[in-house]
Amino acid sequence: MSTTDNTDNTDTNTRPGLTLGYTTTHPFSRTPLTDRASVQHLLTTLLDPLEPFFSPGHARVRLPGGTAVRFDQTASEVEGFARPLWGVAFLLAGGGEYRGSEWWVEGLRNGTDPETEKEGEYWGYPADNDQRMVEMCPLGFALAVVPGIWEGIGERGRGNVERWLGNSINEKNMPNTNWLWFRVFANLGLKKNGGQFSQERLDADIKHLETFYRGDGWSNDGPEGIHQMDYYSSSFAIHFLQLLYAKLAGEDDPENAAEFKKRAQLAALDLLHYYDEEGRAIPFGRSVGYRFAMVSFWGALAYADVELPAPLTWGMVKGIVMRHLRWWQTQHDIWSSSGTLTIGYSYPCMYMAENYNSPGSPYWACLAFICLAVPETHPFWTSKEEDHWAVSPRIKALKQPGHIMSNLGGHCMLLSSGQACSYPMKGTHAKYGAFAYSSAFGYSVPTGLFTLEQYALASQLGLSDDEGESWKTRRLSTSTLETRSDGEGALPVLVSLWSPFRDVHVKTYLLPPREDTPNWHLRAHQIRAEGREVMTADGGFAIRSSRAKDGRMLGVYDDKVTHEGTRPVLVGNYDLATPAGWADGREGAFGVSVGAVGVKALEGDVIVGDQTGETKKRTAMLVNADPNSNLIEGRTTIPTLQGTVRKGETVWYVTAVYAKPSGEGVERREYLSGWDKVPEVPAWLRKEIAQ
Structure with a gap:
């Protein structure tokens, strides 16, 4: 690996960046995974290469690639900012530290402030069905779990965030899909900090999302008449966010929290069949360019304090996560020469991309690091890794x-x-x-x-x-x-x-x-x-x-x-x-x-x-x-x-x-x-x- 200084012409500061050459290996692949501390370090190898691509006020991240998506360029750069925040939030919520954590605090303050528009930092309010709504989910979650963000943005910043994160999304139309969970977390983040939010909208969205449930622990990514049960039904969105909701809103909404945990127990015995002994997941459906996000469900089980259904053990759950991350460490072509994730799966590939995959889109992969928000004393971390296939049937029909x-x-x-x-x-x-x-x-x-x-x-x-x-x-x-x-x-x-x-x-x-x-x-x-x-x-x-x-x-x-x-x-x-x-x-x-x-x-x-x-x-x-x-x-x-x-x-x-x-x-x-x-x-x- 070699490093070089990359100078942004719009910024007088010289900021270091990662450069991968012909024979170099990404630090992500050179991190032996053994324990919680090693997974914390693994996350930093994803975050560090982002530094040169932040705007001067840290509200936007313009990653290399330059490819267009169905939404505007500003929304693309908001995506580049918000998606890595999943990992940062998990790390900080679990007591970890990251040298650049203040970048996201400053960026949130500037991105929601209309007065920064001339400097090119302001994000703009979302329109109906706007991609900005998706990125409100990690922002809301980070506000809910990371001490110091709400205070750190100041009184003016809190007002701007309330208007941008709460009022704007509550007044707009959203797709009738897993997106509704993103509005739930926007409101939840404000609620946790005493900000202005809509309990009425939050309750209505939770109630409507119930219509997606089909049974046996499974939810569809949409209403009746749609048959689409892919990783969005589990690790990318629905199950994952149900479990985060159960953790954060369990005291206020114990009935739904208990139901979401019960569904996770049922689904776990089905979902374990998607991961083989080498750690590979079965690619199926859209958005598999989110890569190791496919394993996020398992860390969320631990985060939400779900009691595992027999015969699963925490050693098996840990094994699924750790083997999966290790397999991705063997995929050396997933990186740009700047060390950032590319659009693709095992290598850069636009043929497989959806029309919403911007250069920052792959960082939804940071969902996999939910395990870092799990305390080090939890059996997820203290257990020895085990193979779930020792107790799982080799053939199983999933209704x-x-x-x-x-x-x-x-x-x-x-x-x-x-x-x-x-x-x-x-x-x-x-x-x-x-x-x-x-x-x-x-x-x-x-x-x-x-x-x-x-x-x-x-x-x-x-x-x-x-x-x-x-x-x-x-x-x-x-x-x-x-x-x-x-x-x-x-x-x-x-x-x-x-x-x-x-x-x-x-x-x-x-x-x-x-x-x-x-x-x-x-x-x-x-x-x-x-x-x-x-x-x-x-x-x-x-x-x-x-x-x-x-x-x-x-x-x-x-x-x-x-x-x-x-x-x-x-x-x-x-x-x-x-x-x-x-x-x-x-x-x-x-x-x-x-x-x-x-x-x-x-x-x-x-x-x-x-x-x-x-x-x-x-x-x-x-x-x-x-x-x-x-x-x-x-x-x-x-x-x-x-x-x-x-x-x-x-x-x-x-x-x-x-x-x-x-x-x-x-x-x-x-x-x-x-x-x-x-x-x-x-x-x-x-x-x-x-x-």
């Missing part, structure tokens, strides 16, 4: 989100019923509508609207009516979670109905892995092409497409020395007609690099035919996906089965999907150890197909 969770074959995976974002979103079909999501391989998003290479249909079935130029996948669906038996015990199954075209209808069955074939899951699709002919492409997981020794594109699979490569040949985007790049669907296609992924067509096993009795056959190949389409790997290939369904036909396709990631103790020669042991199509599904 409310419509997921089947699996931890077999070296990774956590969820099979999805096909949720849908309630408003237009870039790549929404990939973020919610894919069939499977993996902690090891991540999901892929489209980079464009032309050919499979740009659509990057990882874990999706695409259908095309224009000879493969454009593709449609599952986005809106009607789904059920069922239980089937094949003589060896009950098995959860997801069934979804969806129509990529008005006259093409698909029924999809998703079957989780089994103990005897842990690296495989099954998909069965009944496709009714009533009004048009369609090409089909059923993709497996995406995997790194470069060789370990030199980074060049994978060659033909080498089963003797390197134990990496593909079968059939991975061809370039311009060589798709190469015969060597195609194989019979029964033989399948696979890619081997950081583990192995693949697909095989099993419809021949159940003698699937069309109305003429002709057996339908698919071909196997590897899609050379556009770079930066996958969240975790910048260069990927996707094993894919392709076929054609003629107009008027009804066809069944049965796809076996293989996945075995690399991991500690897994040798390269073992990546394909389960490839030849394909699961059998269960009898009940054979019967369903034969009808």
Whole structure:
């Protein structure tokens, strides 16, 4: 690591900044995580690089990147200021210290003062549905828990904050989503300090947020009719803020506080299935660019003094958090050269970004540091780390989100019923509508609207009516979670109905892995092409497409020395007609690099035919996906089965999907150890197909 002086032309002071060079490693990755003090230090490695990007009056933070979002530039810079405050507030509330904590006190004073507008510090009052409302949440929380901020802004500052944080948000419209919690905390922060707030508005918002509750501990990110249960339902917003509310407002509102804790107990036994033994979380849904915020729920349990449900222990909860942070320490490409977080997941990536992801947006990740507000005497900190998978079932069906969770074959995976974002979103079909999501391989998003290479249909079935130029996948669906038996015990199954075209209808069955074939899951699709002919492409997981020794594109699979490569040949985007790049669907296609992924067509096993009795056959190949389409790997290939369904036909396709990631103790020669042991199509599904 090297440091340099960065001089801001608008400021006569020279302020130090972090510069990462070709061979340097971010301090975040060089902090051994063992105890509370080490996590405190880890937070400072996130905060220190922000210093050069503060405005002179510290009310705004303009982070490198310069990318635009759907809201104005001032709101973007308010976001850059407010989101790191989550971490600062947690640190200070837990008795810690940070050398720059006064930056946020000064910034709050200047940002809410209309007289600083000429100096470029004033934030401006929010309009309806304004991004500034989101950033009021960490401001309100910080006011509630950090002694000294309210006094530190002075009498004039307190009046400005009351008007900006309370009056303005209480008079404006807000989206009917988790945003309502942000207004709750704006009022709560003022209430805790004796400022002007609206108890009526606070109570009304809490009451309305109750309509989002669906049962079993789960809340939707919206009202009835919306099926969107992602990390916003847990760690990013709803569960997280319910627990903070229970802690801060428990004396005034004991009934809701007790209910929120009860829901957290129920949800905890579901949510633990999203985190694997290596600390990876399953990326699913929008805003996964908030990265380690995905683990925030667990620290909030400790902060709110929730009694853990059996068989969870505080050692297991601590293990989930610490392993997760350690995994992110291995992701060295998440930083800008200035040491700030970038937009992306395991590397900078705008393809996956939402239209509200500004350069400061990733600092919602600071929610993960809620554990620092937990006293050092709490069993969260005094317990030894434990593995929750020692007591957790490896397969579990989750009714409310419509997921089947699996931890077999070296990774956590969820099979999805096909949720849908309630408003237009870039790549929404990939973020919610894919069939499977993996902690090891991540999901892929489209980079464009032309050919499979740009659509990057990882874990999706695409259908095309224009000879493969454009593709449609599952986005809106009607789904059920069922239980089937094949003589060896009950098995959860997801069934979804969806129509990529008005006259093409698909029924999809998703079957989780089994103990005897842990690296495989099954998909069965009944496709009714009533009004048009369609090409089909059923993709497996995406995997790194470069060789370990030199980074060049994978060659033909080498089963003797390197134990990496593909079968059939991975061809370039311009060589798709190469015969060597195609194989019979029964033989399948696979890619081997950081583990192995693949697909095989099993419809021949159940003698699937069309109305003429002709057996339908698919071909196997590897899609050379556009770079930066996958969240975790910048260069990927996707094993894919392709076929054609003629107009008027009804066809069944049965796809076996293989996945075995690399991991500690897994040798390269073992990546394909389960490839030849394909699961059998269960009898009940054979019967369903034969009808």
